[in-house]
Amino acid sequence: MTRLVLGSASPARLNVLRQAGVEPLVVISGVDEDAVVAELRSPVAPGDVVRALARAKAEQVAAALNPPFAADAVVVGCDSMLYVNGQLSGKPQSVAEARRQWQSMAGQRGELYTGHCVIRLLDAETVRRTDETTITTVYFGKPSAADLEAYLASGESLQVAGAFTLDGLGGWFVDRIDGDPSNVIGLSLPTLRSLLRRVGLSVAALWAGNAGD
DSSP, X not given: OOEEEEOOOOHHHHXXXXXXXXXXXXXXXOOOHHHHHHTSOSSOOHHHHHHHHHHHHHXXXXXXXXXXXXXXXXXXXXXXXXEETTEEEOSOSSHHHHHHHHHHHTTOEEEEEEEEEEEEXXXXXXXXXXXXXXXXXXXXXXXXXXHHHHHHHHSGGGGSGGGOOSSSGGGGGEEEEESOHHHHXXXXXXXXXXXXXHTTOOHHHHHHHHTTO
């Protein structure tokens, strides 16, 4: 039975997979994201940044996976960042930073980049690996000052790339998107389906493999 291993602490990514019929094993990577980005040659495109981070997370989780799971598994690593007004942003480190981010992006258009990496493991050995970046365009509304402060007080903005969500409170302030909504949540199902196919797996096999877990 092939087990899908999600190398992410994101509840939103976990929920995307659960709603799509897969109950993954969650193994959180300990990747130093700043160190990974520092090793990239400048200038580097936003898509290359998130793909490098997704690859580093998947590789670390694959290397640390316990032998019983590594015997037959597919590891999925992801990383998301928002590119708006020439700036690439991940999770804000403070409410003040989230407030500045929202003041900058309100009424603007941004691109949500998510890097995906899939590693196929058999007998604890990597047999295939592939990765890809998916981009969804997000059109932000203009929350009132009171609504923005209430949103910031909720704490949600500190937990997500770009200081917003599509599937939570932040969805009130997204006017529309162009592209895959699951990508904005943090894991693109169409992209993952394609990557799984590249490593020799079908979505249906993962449904069957996780039935009753």
